[in-house]
Amino acid sequence: MAIREIPYKIYLSESEIPTAWYNVRADMKNKPAPLLNPGTHQPMTAEELSQVFCADLVAQELDNDTAYIPIPQEIQDFYRMYRPSPLVRAYCLERKLQTPARIYYKFEGNNTSGSHKLNSAIAQAYYAKKQGLTGVTTETGAGQWGTALSMACAYLGLDCKVYMVKVSYEQKPFRREVMRTYGASVTPSPSMTTRVGQKILAEHPGTTGSLGCAISEAVEAAVTQPGYRYVLGSVLNQVLLHQSVIGLEAKAALDKYGVKPDIIIGCAGGGSNLGGLISPFMGEKLRGEADYRIIAVEPASCPSFTRGVYAYDFADTGMVCPLAKMYTLGSDFIPAPNHAGGLRYHGMSPILSQLYDDGLMEAVAVPQTAVFEAAELFARVEGILPAPESSHAIRAAIDEALRCKETGEEKTILFGLTGTGYFDMVAYEKYHDGLMSDEVPTDEQLALFRARLPKVD
Numbered sequence: 001m002a003i004r005e006i007p008y009k010i011y012l013s014e015s016e017i018p019t020a021w022y023n024v025r026a027d028m029k030n031k032p033a034p035l036l037n038p039g040t041h042q043p044m045t046a047e048e049l050s051q052v053f054c055a056d057l058v059a060q061e062l063d064n065d066t067a068y069i070p071i072p073q074e075i076q077d078f079y080r081m082y083r084p085s086p087l088v089r090a091y092c093l094e095r096k097l098q099t100p101a102r103i104y105y106k107f108e109g110n111n112t113s114g115s116h117k118l119n120s121a122i123a124q125a126y127y128a129k130k131q132g133l134t135g136v137t138t139e140t141g142a143g144q145w146g147t148a149l150s151m152a153c154a155y156l157g158l159d160c161k162v163y164m165v166k167v168s169y170e171q172k173p174f175r176r177e178v179m180r181t182y183g184a185s186v187t188p189s190p191s192m193t194t195r196v197g198q199k200i201l202a203e204h205p206g207t208t209g210s211l212g213c214a215i216s217e218a219v220e221a222a223v224t225q226p227g228y229r230y231v232l233g234s235v236l237n238q239v240l241l242h243q244s245v246i247g248l249e250a251k252a253a254l255d256k257y258g259v260k261p262d263i264i265i266g267c268a269g270g271g272s273n274l275g276g277l278i279s280p281f282m283g284e285k286l287r288g289e290a291d292y293r294i295i296a297v298e299p300a301s302c303p304s305f306t307r308g309v310y311a312y313d314f315a316d317t318g319m320v321c322p323l324a325k326m327y328t329l330g331s332d333f334i335p336a337p338n339h340a341g342g343l344r345y346h347g348m349s350p351i352l353s354q355l356y357d358d359g360l361m362e363a364v365a366v367p368q369t370a371v372f373e374a375a376e377l378f379a380r381v382e383g384i385l386p387a388p389e390s391s392h393a394i395r396a397a398i399d400e401a402l403r404c405k406e407t408g409e410e411k412t413i414l415f416g417l418t419g420t421g422y423f424d425m426v427a428y429e430k431y432h433d434g435l436m437s438d439e440v441p442t443d444e445q446l447a448l449f450r451a452r453l454p455k456v457d
């Protein structure tokens with residue numbers, strides 16, 4: 001097929017939006033390890049999980065066997081407001097790089113929240129509403145998840161309480177106000193409104209907060225208020241399930257033109273967009289029907305896959321959440337203060353961790369100045385102003401495309417462009433002013449955090 005026959009944007013029609021999510025665990029021989037009760041170290045039961053999460057989501061979290069889970073009609077209707085998302089052939093980037101590689105990206109930034117997170121936010125809010133709850137609590141770092149959840153809750157008429165990492169609350173007032181516009185209440189974390197917040201503030205006065213700490217506060221707020229449950233925007237199995245809509249659409253669009261990617265690339269914070277993008281492709285790989293190179297891209301300053309260990313760890317700083325077996329740097333690891341690129345969670349999705357441990361995917365860590373260099377190049381040729389998180393995937397895709405230029409290989413590369421970066425202009429400013437540096441943790445520093453991992457046998 002002549003290359004030009006493939007349009008710049010491959011759109012699916014509304015009727016081609018998936019009607020079921022794909023659960024990659026069904027095809028995994030080695031299932032992800034179960035969540036453990038932090039006190040007893042026994043697997044969390046559905047009943048225990050139901051105190052924190054809503055019932056339908058607990059069922060999805062624990063379901064390692066059902067391959068396809070129908071998407072309720074109301075969620076499908078919501079998806080129609082901003083899906084299907086475009087799959088773009090990056091002709092302009094290819095030309096700029098003078099590469100024989102063919103580059104495609106799935107763009108998830110076409111909604112007001114600006115990222116893929118809305119795909120799971122609407123699902124989680126829907127099940128909370130269905131259960132008759134009053135509202136949900138959550139944490140947010142940079143603010144994308146909180147924004148997405150606020151939008152979903154506004155749509156369904158649910159109360160939404162967001163604990164926002166204090167440094168972001170202060171430095172990203174626009175995100176905060178978007179959330180309030182959608183009716184959410186936003187509390188800077190750590191706060192005095194929870195016991196765990198009070199404890200963290202007593203031990204570390206003046207702390208600017210962390211994701212792990214905000215999670216602890218949001219969980220406490222959920223379990224101590226009747227009619228509330230906690231929701232999480234990444235890491236969990238249920239979130240990867242909801243995000244499979246990205247991969248299912250991408251695969252359907254590529255299939256229309258008979259295109260098979262050789263390399264699939266995604267940025268990895270907690271692993272939800274990458275897990276969602278790769279899931280149908282990984283399913284084929286697990287069933288022995290096709291093979292793909294799959295690459296997770298993480299920041300060199302928060303290298304969970306490439307320099308972490310595969311072990312049970314706390315999901316949060318306050319140690320109130322279940323233990324998850326995952327690639328982790330240790331639950332009190334916080335990236336250096338100059339780290340601007342997002343993807344700052346200490347752990348990684350248990351599903352992706354198992355797949356990585358089984359050698360079914362690779363990981364690379366990239367320094368943030370190289371990420372912003374790629375972001376700027378991409379913005380100038382493809383027109384979209386990418387989120388710093390997404391730009392990790394851009395960096396790796398460009399690197400693979402340049403490798404093809406050296407070898408002359410005409411590989412097909414697919415990457416996830418998870419969102420837009422309009423609220424990240426302070427980070428871009430630092431880059432433009434030459435004030436961005438690449439601070440990478442030393443082995444000694446990482447060993448200190450690793451030594452504090454919980455002992456689980």
Ligand SMILES: *Cc1c(COP(=O)(O)O)cnc(C)c1O
Nearest residue numbers: 144234269270271272273389419
């Ligand atoms: C949250 C976020 C990420 C990282 O989260 P994952 O769960 O790893 O996907 C990446 N890109 C954007 C734009 C985000 O908002």
